[in-house]
Amino acid sequence: xxxxxxxxxxxxxxxxxxxxxxxxTGAVWGLGLATVLGAxxxxxxxxxxxxxxxxxxxxxxxxxxxLPRYVANTxxxxxxxxxxxxxxxxxxxxxxxxxxxxGRRFFSWALLLPFAMPAYVIAYTYTGLLDFAGPVQTGxxxxxxxxxxxxxxxxxxxxxxAIAMLSLVLYPYVYLLSRSAFLEQSICSLEVSxxxxxxxxxxxxxxxxxxxxxxxxxxxxLALLEALNEFGAMQHFGVDTxxxxxxxxxxxxxxxxxxxxxxxxxxxxxxxxxxLERRSRGRAAFHHMSIRYRPLPGWRLTGWxxxxxxxxxxxxxxxxxAAPAGALLWWTWLSAAEVVDADFIRLLVTSVVLAGxxxxxxxxxxxxxxxxxxRSASRLFRGLxxxxxxxxxxxxxxxxxGIVIPFAALDERINALGGxxxxxxxxxxxxxxxxxxxxxxxVRFLAISYGAIDGGLSRVTGHMDDAARTLGANATGVVRRIxxxxxxxxxxxxxxxxxxxVLKELPATLLLRPFGIxxxxxxxxxxxxxxxxxxxxxxxxxxxxxxxxxxxxLSRAMRRSSEPREAEEIAPIAAGTPx
Amino acid sequence: xxxAPPGPDLSIDGLTHRFDRVAALEDISLEIGGGQILALLxxxxxxKSTLLRLVAGLEAIxxxxxxxxxxKVGAAPGPDLPPEQRNVGFxxxxxxxFPHLSAADNVGFGLQHLGAAERRNRVGEVLERxxxxxxxxxxxxxLSGGQQQRIALARALAPSPGMLLLDEPLSDLDARQRHGLAxxxxxxxxxxxxxxxxxxxxxxxxxxxxDRIGVLRDGRLMQFGxxxxxxxxxxxxxxxxxxxxxNRLTGIVGESxxxxxxxGTVDSGSLPPGRSAQVLIRYQGVxxxxxxxxxxxxxxxxxxxxxxxGNTLVVLEAADRPGETLYARTPARHAPWEGxxxxxxxxxxxxxxxxxxxxx
Numbered sequence: 001x002x003x004x005x006x007x008x009x010x011x012x013x014x015x016x017x018x019x020x021x022x023x024x025t026g027a028v029w030g031l032g033l034a035t036v037l038g039a040x041x042x043x044x045x046x047x048x049x050x051x052x053x054x055x056x057x058x059x060x061x062x063x064x065x066x067l068p069r070y071v072a073n074t075x076x077x078x079x080x081x082x083x084x085x086x087x088x089x090x091x092x093x094x095x096x097x098x099x100x101x102x103g104r105r106f107f108s109w110a111l112l113l114p115f116a117m118p119a120y121v122i123a124y125t126y127t128g129l130l131d132f133a134g135p136v137q138t139g140x141x142x143x144x145x146x147x148x149x150x151x152x153x154x155x156x157x158x159x160x161x162a163i164a165m166l167s168l169v170l171y172p173y174v175y176l177l178s179r180s181a182f183l184e185q186s187i188c189s190l191e192v193s194x195x196x197x198x199x200x201x202x203x204x205x206x207x208x209x210x211x212x213x214x215x216x217x218x219x220x221x222l223a224l225l226e227a228l229n230e231f232g233a234m235q236h237f238g239v240d241t242x243x244x245x246x247x248x249x250x251x252x253x254x255x256x257x258x259x260x261x262x263x264x265x266x267x268x269x270x271x272x273x274x275x276l277e278r279r280s281r282g283r284a285a286f287h288h289m290s291i292r293y294r295p296l297p298g299w300r301l302t303g304w305x306x307x308x309x310x311x312x313x314x315x316x317x318x319x320x321x322a323a324p325a326g327a328l329l330w331w332t333w334l335s336a337a338e339v340v341d342a343d344f345i346r347l348l349v350t351s352v353v354l355a356g357x358x359x360x361x362x363x364x365x366x367x368x369x370x371x372x373x374x375r376s377a378s379r380l381f382r383g384l385x386x387x388x389x390x391x392x393x394x395x396x397x398x399x400x401x402g403i404v405i406p407f408a409a410l411d412e413r414i415n416a417l418g419g420x421x422x423x424x425x426x427x428x429x430x431x432x433x434x435x436x437x438x439x440x441x442x443v444r445f446l447a448i449s450y451g452a453i454d455g456g457l458s459r460v461t462g463h464m465d466d467a468a469r470t471l472g473a474n475a476t477g478v479v480r481r482i483x484x485x486x487x488x489x490x491x492x493x494x495x496x497x498x499x500x501x502v503l504k505e506l507p508a509t510l511l512l513r514p515f516g517i518x519x520x521x522x523x524x525x526x527x528x529x530x531x532x533x534x535x536x537x538x539x540x541x542x543x544x545x546x547x548x549x550x551x552x553x554l555s556r557a558m559r560r561s562s563e564p565r566e567a568e569e570i571a572p573i574a575a576g577t578p579x
Numbered sequence: 580x581x582x583a584p585p586g587p588d589l590s591i592d593g594l595t596h597r598f599d600r601v602a603a604l605e606d607i608s609l610e611i612g613g614g615q616i617l618a619l620l621x622x623x624x625x626x627k628s629t630l631l632r633l634v635a636g637l638e639a640i641x642x643x644x645x646x647x648x649x650x651k652v653g654a655a656p657g658p659d660l661p662p663e664q665r666n667v668g669f670x671x672x673x674x675x676x677f678p679h680l681s682a683a684d685n686v687g688f689g690l691q692h693l694g695a696a697e698r699r700n701r702v703g704e705v706l707e708r709x710x711x712x713x714x715x716x717x718x719x720x721x722l723s724g725g726q727q728q729r730i731a732l733a734r735a736l737a738p739s740p741g742m743l744l745l746d747e748p749l750s751d752l753d754a755r756q757r758h759g760l761a762x763x764x765x766x767x768x769x770x771x772x773x774x775x776x777x778x779x780x781x782x783x784x785x786x787x788x789x790d791r792i793g794v795l796r797d798g799r800l801m802q803f804g805x806x807x808x809x810x811x812x813x814x815x816x817x818x819x820x821x822x823x824x825x826n827r828l829t830g831i832v833g834e835s836x837x838x839x840x841x842x843g844t845v846d847s848g849s850l851p852p853g854r855s856a857q858v859l860i861r862y863q864g865v866x867x868x869x870x871x872x873x874x875x876x877x878x879x880x881x882x883x884x885x886x887x888x889g890n891t892l893v894v895l896e897a898a899d900r901p902g903e904t905l906y907a908r909t910p911a912r913h914a915p916w917e918g919x920x921x922x923x924x925x926x927x928x929x930x931x932x933x934x935x936x937x938x939x
Contacts, residue, residue: 464675467671470669471668472689472691
């Protein structure tokens with residue numbers, strides 16, 4: 001049958017629907033998506049390909065000597081950080097959301113503060129606090145009249161020490177997600193369990209925890225991915241993991257190919273965590289039945305129970321934020337006069353410009369993806385846009401390897417061609433430039449901005465677009481008068497989250513830094529490597545202070561999340577944590 | 580009451596629409612006069628919302644043409660005006676209020692061409708007219724569904740569109756809010772002379788508000804006409820069943836043009852003898868008498884008799900054919916008791932005969 005009527009192509013959509021600019025047709029959106037996907041998958045594919053590339057003796061040597069240690073350390077790290085963040089994160093979340101005890105409201109936001117503390121900063125700080133000349137040991141010696149080293153002092157620079165440091169700053173992932181899961185649970189399901197004869201504690205074990213399980217697992221997965229990504233703390237503590245191994249093989253042995261091979265084995269661990277998280281979520285889809293949030297009645301704690309709750313919640317706040325932040329403040333006071341000079345200001349400006357540019361680029365790409373997904377009716381297309389968020393799982397060091405190898409090859413090819421044709425070589429264009437660095441940031445943090453912006457955009461329903469059109473607004477008017485004001489909080493949240501994440505990012509920055517570029521994170525790392533921990537404090541403190549900004553944002557949104565409308569405001573921020 | 584000149588008429592010609600090759604509308608043609616209210620009636624997925632969106636210009640036209648007030652606003656091939664140039668208002672089932680704007684700012688959204696003072700006056704006037712002037716400063720999330728729909732109605736009316744398009748405007752509201760809003764809506768439409776198209780799946784709602792009803796099924800216009808015509812002279816079994824709950828019986832047309840349904844005889848109309856027919860009998864067309872000696876009646880036993888609203892729903896079982904049932908609706912005061920033996924008669928005004936579907 002001849003059919004000359006227009007057929008809706010995968011990219012066609014109701015025309016007044018979304019961003020109906022005439023120019024970007026389906027092909028343009030498709031091309032854009034292909035570019036973004038290619039950019040995200042390039043480093044991952046490069047690294048995975050090295051699983052099958054023979055790299056000769058060096059790899060054989062590595063495999064027989066250090067690889068078993070990397071694997072063992074990584075497994076210990078997963079077990080240790082997993083257990084501690086689970087107990088700390090879920091325990092504190094349960095206490096502050098389902099119990100009543102003195103200081104509960106304070107703890108509900110203060111428990112987020114360790115988020116502001118990068119793992120390497122807390123590791124450096126505790127090293128300074130606990131080493132032989134540090135205030136703790138000095139104090140103990142003065143107190144008990146000990147001399148020399150004739151007393152047992154736990155060595156913080158060890159695998160258990162690393163697990164403790166990482167858990168102290170990563171448990172907020174579990175805390176945040178399980179807390180919002182507890183809050184989202186319909187009060188009815190908890191009350192029903194009480195009418196069915198459960199005590200408050202039983203209600204927790206039999207109803208609240210099982211319902212929150214997907215969120216808890218998602219939080220743990222994020223914490224573990226961060227733990228695997230950690231470089232600075234591991235390096236400083238001398239704990240060999242894949243991340244530090246990649247650095248050594250690349251920088252010391254000068255073999256990017258062997259580093260990529262190591263990275264490919266590393267990626268298997270990463271994907272295993274992702275797969276486990278998916279699996280635990282996939283088998284049961286938990287929906288909360290009630291849209292309205294009602295303040296949970298809470299179990300009033302008294303006596304030793306209340307005291308235990310206070311101590312339990314205070315521990316991570318004190319050791320994960322207050323103590324190290326205090327130490328950083330004190331050391332900054334001591335060293336500021338010497339360290340904070342014109343050079344430091346330049347450092348600050350470089351960091352801010354770099355992080356700001358990365359935030360701009362990443363938010364722009366996320367906006368494009370979110371609109372592409374919104375425009376498209378095709379499920380495949382929407383699935384692909386989600387695939388573009390995969391970069392968040394890839395550790396910075398792996399990403400750096402996966403970017404340098406193809407970029408360097410490309411530069412080589414360009415220079416060879418340039419030499420042949422024009423007799424000149426343009427030098428490094430992609431590798432070893434700010435381009436490579438921004439590329440890495442965008443790939444790694446795209447999920448954060450995409451989550452926030454897609455969440456914000458989903459609140460602009462198609463009918464709102466339609467309503468605006470029938471009320472006389474044209475396409476640009478819809479974007480200007482409806483989308484822009486409704487998306488503004490999401491865009492701001494996404495930008496801020498990425499800004500701060502880039503400011504603290506260490507491994508990718510260290511491996512991809514162009515010559516002459518120095519940032520707060522790099523400077524902190526360099527001082528710490530030289531064991532100048534007091535001198536490292538000003539730059540570390542600047543990073544921590546920037547890190548407090550998203551914590552304020554989160555806690556403000558959480559405080560107001562008891563009302564339905566404000567629950568919408570937490571969405572763009574909570575969505576920023578890629579789940 | 581002042582009466583405004585009637586709004587533009589609407590003329591739809593040969594409209595056909597497809598989604599991924601699935602036909603959503605097949606060759607729809609209809610016309611309504613200025614100031615009239617058209618109800619597009621049909622089950623979900625019948626294409627009625629697509630038709631409404633095409634009229635608004637929210638969907639790109641694929642084939643056919645749409646003219647509002649004699650002006651071609653959409654045609655393929657031909658011009659296809661964007662929604663903002665069609666001077667139509669649209670009311671959505673989910674209200675679609677802009678959450679970042681107050682009620683007053685929502686209503687003022689379409690009044691950009693007015694100065695601030697004029698806009699404020701117009702917003703106040705429209706809010707007052709739909710009965711929510713106290714809510715001007717409120718944000719949508721603080722309002723009930725009924726209040727939100729009134730704000731949405733005010734927003735759609737504020738720019739004085741010639742035509743208002745309403746997509747299931749009442750279906751998300753509870754019964755009390757529904758009647759209140761329906762009356763507000765009718766009054767405003769009459770006062771302003773606005774032409775309106777209402778999409779609904781509720782025949783009672785359609786009969787209540789409309790001057791013309793178009794019944795749609797699987798993208799086809801099954802019947803189009805004034806409510807009484809559609810109700811009293813359904814053109815197909817589908818329309819008859821959709822407009823009112825009906826029993827469906829079958830029978831063969833006898834020599835004298837009479838069909839014996841087992842529950843009484845009915846006139847076959849124009850069907851020739853020997854033809855197999857389906858007979859639709861509305862619940863309210865089943866008469867229940869207590870004179871079981873009546874020779875023209877069929878005897879039945881009352882299986883169930885339950886009051887529902889002002890009426891009683893009765894399930895009858897034929898006395899001589901156990902298991903064969905018929906539903907009846909009767910005023911509560913005439914209702915039989917369960918177990919009663921009754922005499923059943925059929926009211927010809929509620930009986931519709933069509934050729935059997937499988938014997939075309």
